[in-house]
Amino acid sequence: MKPLYVTKTFLPPFEEYCELLRQIWDTHLVTNDGPFYQEFEKKLKEYTKLGHLACVGNGTLALQIALHALEIVGKDVITTPFTHVSTSNCLIWERCHPVYADIDPGTLNIDPVQIEAKITPRTAAILAVHVYGNPCDVDAIADIAARHRLKVVYDGAHAFGVLCKGRSIFGYGDLSMTSFNATKGLHTVEGGALFAKDAETIRQVRKLAYFGMDERKQIVQQWGMNAKMIEFCAALGIINLRYLPASIQRRKALYERYLSLLAQNEKVRFQKLTGDINYSYMPVIFESRECKRHVLKELAKDSIYPREYFYPSLEAVFSDRIECEVASDIADRILCLPMSDYLSMEDVERVCANVNETCGKCEGVHTAHGL
Numbered sequence: 001m002k003p004l005y006v007t008k009t010f011l012p013p014f015e016e017y018c019e020l021l022r023q024i025w026d027t028h029l030v031t032n033d034g035p036f037y038q039e040f041e042k043k044l045k046e047y048t049k050l051g052h053l054a055c056v057g058n059g060t061l062a063l064q065i066a067l068h069a070l071e072i073v074g075k076d077v078i079t080t081p082f083t084h085v086s087t088s089n090c091l092i093w094e095r096c097h098p099v100y101a102d103i104d105p106g107t108l109n110i111d112p113v114q115i116e117a118k119i120t121p122r123t124a125a126i127l128a129v130h131v132y133g134n135p136c137d138v139d140a141i142a143d144i145a146a147r148h149r150l151k152v153v154y155d156g157a158h159a160f161g162v163l164c165k166g167r168s169i170f171g172y173g174d175l176s177m178t179s180f181n182a183t184k185g186l187h188t189v190e191g192g193a194l195f196a197k198d199a200e201t202i203r204q205v206r207k208l209a210y211f212g213m214d215e216r217k218q219i220v221q222q223w224g225m226n227a228k229m230i231e232f233c234a235a236l237g238i239i240n241l242r243y244l245p246a247s248i249q250r251r252k253a254l255y256e257r258y259l260s261l262l263a264q265n266e267k268v269r270f271q272k273l274t275g276d277i278n279y280s281y282m283p284v285i286f287e288s289r290e291c292k293r294h295v296l297k298e299l300a301k302d303s304i305y306p307r308e309y310f311y312p313s314l315e316a317v318f319s320d321r322i323e324c325e326v327a328s329d330i331a332d333r334i335l336c337l338p339m340s341d342y343l344s345m346e347d348v349e350r351v352c353a354n355v356n357e358t359c360g361k362c363e364g365v366h367t368a369h370g371l
Helices: 012-029 034-049 061-069 085-093 112-117 138-150 200-209 230-262 289-301 326-331 345-360
Strands: 053-056 075-079 097-100 123-129 149-153 175-179 192-196 268-269 280-284 334-337
Touching: 012 034, 034 053, 034 230, 053 061, 061 085, 061 149, 061 175, 061 192, 061 200, 075 085, 085 097, 085 123, 097 268, 112 138, 123 138, 138 149, 192 200, 230 268, 230 280, 230 345, 280 289, 280 326, 289 326, 289 334, 289 345, 326 334, 326 345
Parallel strands: 075 097, 075 123, 123 149, 149 175
Antiparallel strands: 053 192, 175 192, 268 280, 280 334
């Protein structure tokens, strides 16, 4: 049987990319605000209907730049422990203190009630994550931020193409980030972008991303880094964006097939969706850690390789105590099953048959959060 991995990077027809590579070879323009970079930003503005954005080298750099642009460096930031380690990495790298607020057991996003409980006079910002592209409670977070005069940064690494209340998910917060890493629904192999409400914030982002220089390449501030997106990445992004709508529809069909085939399995449950997502992930929450481990073992025998995404809860890594019990519990019990443009319905059936059979052999162990 062919191996099935948690994801498989989408690549467009080779000839289409070679066509743009030929133009790069002809111009010798490979970086520094080149024509493909400019075109990619233009296409992103058209797609998202947002006017203020800047592309950078990757999503991690985007978050670091956001902290500098909003003058959050070195301060307390309330964030979620249920996310990729890079979210907290950026805070630590920029000398911020991550303060973890627990998640909602249904949506798996940071719980606004828990955010408010963690606010102190030292708190400067909220860094929330749209987990698996599922929109956070943006209204509640905006209300908390306004009342306590906090900045809001959204980590939307998973969320390209997602709408919230009829507009792009990146239209919320003071700054919103997305990732174009090769595992994402829209990718440039490596890359990222920041979205802001105003042109001045994006001008500051561009200075920070280019050595502290302005549009004339004059040094205007001490803070700066090399966070450029190169032409090879931008060119691939332009092509991949054309395929995104069809890709989302394919993955949606696969996602719904998973739900259908696992619906009668009493030992699993699914993320509670707050709206449309981009169907880049297939998270499944098992009734116990032991059941999940058993499923992992049996799937591996069939050359199926899901991922414990996210594990562990970041509180276990960046804090000396566990206060976010829901996040810790969910991290112990969750798996992301295979999902990609190259997955077939037969592949989904193969995965689900294994999961259902294995769960049928697991002893019933119920937890406090969900199952």
